[in-house]
Amino acid sequence: MDGASTPPPPLATEVPQGEDALHGERMVINMGPSHPSTHGVLRLVLTLDGEVVKAVQPHLGYLHRGMEKIAESMTYHQFIPYTDRLDYLAPLSNNVAYVLAIEKLMGITVPPRARVIRVMCCEIARISAHLLWLGTGALDLGAATVFFHTFRERETLYNIIESLTGTRLTTSYTRVGGLMSDLPAGWTGQVRSFVDAFPKALDELDALLTENRIWMKRTQGIGRIGAAQAIGLGLTGPNLRGSGVAYDVRKTEPYGGYEDYDFEVPIGSEGDAYDRYLVRLAEMRQSTRILDQALRKLPEGPINIDDPKVILPRKDRVLTKMEELIEQFMIVTEGFKPPAGEVYHAIEAPKGELGFYIRSEGGKSPYRLKIRSPSFINLQAIETMAVGGLLSDLIAVVASLDPVMGEVDR
């Protein structure tokens, strides 16, 4: 045979050389949907090589309630309670986002007092959402003490929310054209004492984590994403700002009077989990500043616009006057009918840009309502952040992305 003339085949690639020799068989592991560090019902199918994550395949939809479909058969007001259940860690903020979109569609501007109260609602929601993120995120990485500190502060906030709206979680506080009710007596005092005490509590949290070597080891350089990549994926909120992009809807397109407040937009530089932590920590300080300014400037006056087609009349007048009775009947049975058209309105929710795209055909319910939820789009970055890292770092990545499944699945 002419065996001598043909070169021997190269060494078979099945025999791994060098570093590859250490690598074993790939393993597919299911994580979630019920897993303590997925913060809800996120399910990840992981392909692992030893401890190294080779692929992440998120599976969503375990909390899908069809909110966008439900909205199509409801009056605009009836949908407000559903917005509580989007990002259920910041329901007040969702309430504001939703009514602002409808008010844009209808061309309504609410009175100054309502605007200031709404700003306070948004910032209270932001602090409380960030506190929960910090507590549970730190717990995931083994720092259990932080959890108790954040939940103590959060309890104060939930008491404030409870005295404002009557409930702690499902607030449904805003109305198209105003608010459910005016501030209860003594409420500003409650907020004032929180604003005075909170910076000290934040310093404690800061001292617990920021210079903590274990915390730094677990978060620095983990889940890194560059600015260009983050923009391409459409990340918003602290996840984008952690990569050094100062995009904050409160600054770029101020809504509800945010242009009148003095605050900064903290940004990171590395785009890793540590920077996202620093950004959220700094945001809580800025939110406290905004709350302080809002308390100082809170004007007297009405909280609702004067339009009987939109706002429910006072109950004592409904029971004594014919016109008000009819108006109440019309709002409750038919709702109001915004003009045909389409609007998109976004706010800076704790997780990022929360937008409502409302398409109206002139009826009492939206023809199509699309919720642009920040968590859904932010979660897409999990592949960029986690692949190539260790399985234990994936926990840090999920924690630092701060997804809320109520908002992802809708």
Next chain:
Amino acid sequence: MAAGPYVDPHPPASVVERIKERFPDDVLEAAAFRGELTIVVPKERIAAIALFLRDDPQSAFGMLIDLTGVHFLERDYDFEVVYHLYSLEKNHRLRLKVRLREKETVPSVTPVWPGANWQEREAFDLVGVRFAGHPDLRRIIMPEDYTQHPLRKDFDVEGGPTALDAPGGPASPGFRDMERI
């Protein structure tokens, strides 16, 4: 009261002019409502127009904020695909739309904005719009063996029979994909 260093948002009327310059026949409709601009373009041209809008320094729409579909009954088109674009540099927004019939597909914009991946999957899953050239057009919210598109206007909200109700069906269809890997 001290004002923040914010830039007033402005509707990018100049952007519409630029698109008309570059693609003279492709602006089918342009409308302004509540300070927002909407333009409708032919579906075949969406990928080229998206790329132009992203890379043109006057437009600089680096971010696809939102992508969704709307289903219609009794119109000369069945779907509208709505793109919400935002420019970080210019701080302006634009709504782009394409229209298509039931059996048609629209080119995917994932090569332009990688973030369109999940959003197009969602529009496919819930509304039923099909995107040509999408790398991974699977359902994302509904179970993978679900047959309908719930945000269509002819969807039976009263709960008609579905494949999931079939006797002998899997108890947990979502986990079947584990077996395939």
